Amino acid sequence: MTDTTMSAPSRPASKSSRPGTLALLLNNTLATSGLVVLVLICLIALAAPILPLEDPDVTAPANRLLPVFAEGHLLGTDHLGRDILSRLIWGTRVSLAVGLSATIIAAFFGSLLGLVAGYAGGRTDTLIMRGIDMVMAFPYILLALAIVAVLGPGLLNALYAIALVNIPFFARNIRGITLGLSRREFVDAARLSGKSPVQILFLEILPNVLPVIVITMSTTVGWMILETAGLSFLGLGAQPPQADLGSMLGEGRKILFTAPHVSIIPGLMIFALVMSINLFGDGVRDILDPRLRAGSLTRPVSRTAVHRKADDIPSPSEKGGVLDVRQMRTEFEIGSSVYKAVGGVDLNLKEGECLGIVGESGSGKSVTAMSIMGLVPTPPGRIAGGAAYLDGEDLFAASDRRIRDLRGGSVAYVFQDPLSTLHPLFTVGDQLTEAITTHRPLSGSKAREKAIELLSLVRIPNAKERLSAYPHELSGGMRQRVCIAMALANDAKVLIADEPTTALDVTVQSQILTLMNGLRRERNAAILFITHDFGVVSALCDRVAVMYAGRIVETGTTEEVLANPRHPYTAKLIECVPVLGEPERRLDAIEGRPPVVNNLPEGCAFAARCPHAQAACRAGEIELEMSSDTRGVRCLFPLNSGAAV
Amino acid sequence: MNEISQKPMDREALLTIRDVERIFGGGRKLFGGHLPAVHAVQGLSLDVKKGETLGVVGESGCGKSTLARLVVGLDLPTSGSITFNGEDLAALAKKDRNALSRKVQYVFQDPVASLNPRKTIRTILEAPLKHLTDLNADRREARLAELLQAVNLAPEFLERYPHEFSGGQAQRIGIARALAAGPELIVLDEPVSALDVSVQAQVLNLLDKLKDDFGLTYIFISHDLSVVESVSDRVAVMYFGRMAELGPAREIFRHPLHPYTDLLMRSAPAPGRHDLMSEDASAELPDPYNPPKGCAFAARCAHRTDICVAGKPAPDEATGGNDHIAACYHPLGKA
Numbered sequence: 009m010t011d012t013t014m015s016a017p018s019r020p021a022s023k024s025s026r027p028g029t030l031a032l033l034l035n036n037t038l039a040t041s042g043l044v045v046l047v048l049i050c051l052i053a054l055a056a057p058i059l060p061l062e063d064p065d066v067t068a069p070a071n072r073l074l075p076v077f078a079e080g081h082l083l084g085t086d087h088l089g090r091d092i093l094s095r096l097i098w099g100t101r102v103s104l105a106v107g108l109s110a111t112i113i114a115a116f117f118g119s120l121l122g123l124v125a126g127y128a129g130g131r132t133d134t135l136i137m138r139g140i141d142m143v144m145a146f147p148y149i150l151l152a153l154a155i156v157a158v159l160g161p162g163l164l165n166a167l168y169a170i171a172l173v174n175i176p177f178f179a180r181n182i183r184g185i186t187l188g189l190s191r192r193e194f195v196d197a198a199r200l201s202g203k204s205p206v207q208i209l210f211l212e213i214l215p216n217v218l219p220v221i222v223i224t225m226s227t228t229v230g231w232m233i234l235e236t237a238g239l240s241f242l243g244l245g246a247q248p249p250q251a252d253l254g255s256m257l258g259e260g261r262k263i264l265f266t267a268p269h270v271s272i273i274p275g276l277m278i279f280a281l282v283m284s285i286n287l288f289g290d291g292v293r294d295i296l297d298p299r300l301r302a303g304s305l306t307r308p309v310s311r312t313a314v315h316r317k318a319d320d321i322p323s324p325s326e327k328g329g330v331l332d333v334r335q336m337r338t339e340f341e342i343g344s345s346v347y348k349a350v351g352g353v354d355l356n357l358k359e360g361e362c363l364g365i366v367g368e369s370g371s372g373k374s375v376t377a378m379s380i381m382g383l384v385p386t387p388p389g390r391i392a393g394g395a396a397y398l399d400g401e402d403l404f405a406a407s408d409r410r411i412r413d414l415r416g417g418s419v420a421y422v423f424q425d426p427l428s429t430l431h432p433l434f435t436v437g438d439q440l441t442e443a444i445t446t447h448r449p450l451s452g453s454k455a456r457e458k459a460i461e462l463l464s465l466v467r468i469p470n471a472k473e474r475l476s477a478y479p480h481e482l483s484g485g486m487r488q489r490v491c492i493a494m495a496l497a498n499d500a501k502v503l504i505a506d507e508p509t510t511a512l513d514v515t516v517q518s519q520i521l522t523l524m525n526g527l528r529r530e531r532n533a534a535i536l537f538i539t540h541d542f543g544v545v546s547a548l549c550d551r552v553a554v555m556y557a558g559r560i561v562e563t564g565t566t567e568e569v570l571a572n573p574r575h576p577y578t579a580k581l582i583e584c585v586p587v588l589g590e591p592e593r594r595l596d597a598i599e600g601r602p603p604v605v606n607n608l609p610e611g612c613a614f615a616a617r618c619p620h621a622q623a624a625c626r627a628g629e630i631e632l633e634m635s636s637d638t639r640g641v642r643c644l645f646p647l648n649s650g651a652a653v
Numbered sequence: 654m655n656e657i658s659q660k661p662m663d664r665e666a667l668l669t670i671r672d673v674e675r676i677f678g679g680g681r682k683l684f685g686g687h688l689p690a691v692h693a694v695q696g697l698s699l700d701v702k703k704g705e706t707l708g709v710v711g712e713s714g715c716g717k718s719t720l721a722r723l724v725v726g727l728d729l730p731t732s733g734s735i736t737f738n739g740e741d742l743a744a745l746a747k748k749d750r751n752a753l754s755r756k757v758q759y760v761f762q763d764p765v766a767s768l769n770p771r772k773t774i775r776t777i778l779e780a781p782l783k784h785l786t787d788l789n790a791d792r793r794e795a796r797l798a799e800l801l802q803a804v805n806l807a808p809e810f811l812e813r814y815p816h817e818f819s820g821g822q823a824q825r826i827g828i829a830r831a832l833a834a835g836p837e838l839i840v841l842d843e844p845v846s847a848l849d850v851s852v853q854a855q856v857l858n859l860l861d862k863l864k865d866d867f868g869l870t871y872i873f874i875s876h877d878l879s880v881v882e883s884v885s886d887r888v889a890v891m892y893f894g895r896m897a898e899l900g901p902a903r904e905i906f907r908h909p910l911h912p913y914t915d916l917l918m919r920s921a922p923a924p925g926r927h928d929l930m931s932e933d934a935s936a937e938l939p940d941p942y943n944p945p946k947g948c949a950f951a952a953r954c955a956h957r958t959d960i961c962v963a964g965k966p967a968p969d970e971a972t973g974g975n976d977h978i979a980a981c982y983h984p985l986g987k988a
Contacts, residue, residue: 194769196727198780212769514712515920597858
């Protein structure tokens with residue numbers, strides 16, 4: 009059916025453009041310095057047997073309590089005359105080994121329990137987790153003390169105690185993740201592929217949990233080393249004469265005032281070790297955690313950065329209108345590549361007019377909508393050129409303060425998913441009055457009245473009672489009505505609706521469309537309506553602009569474009585949607601996929617998928633050719649040229 | 654198309670669903686009392702005939718996905734029976750899951766979420782071959798090539814990871830996985846609703862071709878009426894966990910009997926259609942914890958009378974000939 013998918017498309021360039029794991033880590037100065045210190049300590053500790061050190065356990069009472077930099081003893085000697093440098097390095101070795109093995113033991117058993125509890129659920133889960141809760145109910149150091157008391161003092165027993173005490177930490181973390189993963193579709197799919205529960209748990213779920221285990225380990229190793237030192241300090245860990253950071257500290261405590269270096273030196277070592285591990289561990293977590301990796305670590309900016317040349321600001325078009333977007337370009341810089349999400353878009357919206365922007369995912373329609381009020385996250389997004397005029401005022405040149413006033417004031421947004429746009433912890437009334445009072449100094453009761461008025465405006469029955477409802481108590485359609493009411497709270501001139509009905513059922517969708525249509529007539533508000541559905545467009549919009557790969561490829565009145573599409577892409581897009589009542593119609597699929605916007609072909613972006621493409625289509629800039637005031641097409645060889653107006 | 658849509662009527666039933674009910678919740682609390690229960694699916698009876706495509710339409714919360722999970726054995730009915738080729742499906746699922754998976758397969762709504770992000774496509778597609786068939790390594794390799802060929806994907810894709818694929822390609826992989834063990838029935842749960850329209854058409858055409866090539870039977874679940882109309886021989890319309898209307902696709906879309914079907918059709922936006930429905934904001938689903946005694950659609954229905962509120966209509970309360978039935982006391986006349 010499709011030869012374009014038969015041949016593998018070029019591997020996405022993301023491999024090279026997205027920074028690798030190591031590069032990300034090295035980018036983090038703190039984590040890198042932690043890593044350097046850690047590696048240094050580990051190397052010295054590992055090299056202890058081959059370093060020219062004195063035997064750490066040989067006592068020399070004659071040389072007791074030599075100060076730092078004494079001859080032959082760089083860090084002095086302790087109360088039994090043992091070389092502190094030698095004991096420090098051997099002790100670090102022991103502490104590291106115990107800390108690491110305790111972490112590995114705790115991670116193994118804790119993760120195993122977490123995996124089983126999370127996947128099995130029900131009784132097994134309850135039993136395991138209540139057991140874990142009981143372990144957690146004791147203060148950890150008391151529990152560790154109790155375990156060591158039973159098993160007898162000794163480094164190995166201390167190790168077991170610390171591992172056991174830390175099992176709950178892993179178990180709870182891993183259980184939560186497993187619980188989420190085991191409800192995922194790929195687990196159902198594995199079940200249907202004939203895999204047994206054990207295979208699913210260890211071959212499907214475990215690989216997805218592994219990063220979390222590593223993260224948890226990297227953040228606990230330091231803690232475990234501290235705990236080992238704590239037990240040794242109390243005399244329950246390493247037994248004399250064996251050196252270990254904690255026991256060295258403990259021995260030095262008695263002579264803290266006469267010979268402070270005996271306890272300060274191991275103390276500093278513990279500090280350096282744990283600090284470096286924690287810094288490195290935090291770095292590892294930031295890299296492996298997908299939520300942090302996605303860029304939320306960067307400080308959020310309230311408005312999209314504007315990078316445009318001062319001499320390259322297009323003036324408003326002659327058409328006027330409430331909203332006038334000129335040659336707007338929005339780019340995302342990810343790694344070393346630049347994604348041109350919006351590549352020069354012109355839009356013009358008059359009062360009371362509804363303009364539909366149609367396109368598939370990745371066509372840049374949402375980024376266009378978000379760019380107008382600077383809602384594209386920076387970094388990585390930036391407005392690279394063009395202008396947006398609201399009643400003649402250049403929005404990209406306005407102050408942050410002014411933009412804040414305009415957002416939700418003159419220009420309001422309605423988004424796709426009302427459940428995630430409304431705050432779940434505040435009532436509908438609270439959120440509506442907040443939207444009102446942010447822009448107007450109204451008293452509480454006045455704002456409340458206004459909120460009731462708004463709810464009745466969007467035809468919500470029992471408006472007064474609904475004010476005290478929480479978003480989850482309303483149906484999807486009702487929630488979207490509330491969002492529309494919020495958008496209208498301050499008599500918006502322009503309403504930007506980004507797929508407002510896509511998440512809704514068809515019957516509800518048609519009600520919301522009817523509502524929006526009625527409101528724009530009553531309020532004389534202009535609507536910029538973003539959707540992928542031509543059916544929705546023809547129900548509501550006066551004009552339509554079709555976007556492909558970040559540019560408008562065709563624009564015109566809805567009737568003209570639907571009845572007589574001139575760009576081959578528009579024609580194909582209309583063709584491939586099944587229409588109710590015409591089941592016999594063969595669907596004419598568009599072969600291939602849209603181009604990636606960081607690597608746009610020269611000439612027409614659609615040429616590769618276009619049945620009418622010619623050599624000329626693959627070279628040079630193709631302009632949006634306007635054949636009338638409203639009608640335009642970005643195509644060298646438009647369809648139905650004869651029939652065109 | 655006309656002949657095809659008539660033929661399956663006479664064929665034998667491959668899957669028979671009788672009075673199936675699935676209740677979620679409803680257990681006992683720790684200190685007496687019952688937890689609230691929700692009837693996800695209730696009193697559902699229908700046959701799926703060999704070689705046909707049965708479309709299931711309904712809005713969110715109507716129980717269509719629960720029905721899908723029941724048919725593939727991912728979930729078991731609280732009461733009622735589902736038989737596949739005369740064999741009880743629930744018993745089979747308990748006794749030998751894999752035997753069921755060899756016969757009935759499933760294609761997921763979200764193609765990317767249904768592929769394990771840490772497995773290559775080869776591992777994903779090999780799983781059903783390893784566990785459900787007794788092919789040796791060489792034969793498996795040959796079968797993999799065959800599957801990729803069938804869904805129009807390049808062989809190089811085998812070594813890649815799911816995140817490298819677009820939605821349409823991922824859905825083809827999902828379809829290839831469902832085909833792997835050579836099932837007779839495939840349940841397609843909203844297979845195209847997460848896809849862009851241009852890709853949607855590609856996948857629909859592919860499904861059509863595969864059905865002919867492999868002699869498959871489909872249960873096609875979707876909320877999109879126009880998609881269901883274009884693929885189905887027969888259609889079941891569900892509302893609030895029950896069957897509202899069942900019949901040949903053409904009959905249902907030309908002459909709907911149930912007012913709900915009619916409402917769905919009038920609501921569906923279509924290019925070139927401007928007539929918006931008149932508004933009624935009261936169009937809410939009934940509370941699932943407190944279901945109405947009568948017809949669940951009564952509150953939204955223009956033809957409602959006392960009888961609708963008093964008791965539930967039988968699934969075949971109204972008949973329109975040609976196995977066309979609707980659960981309605983006041984079916985719409987054939988105009």
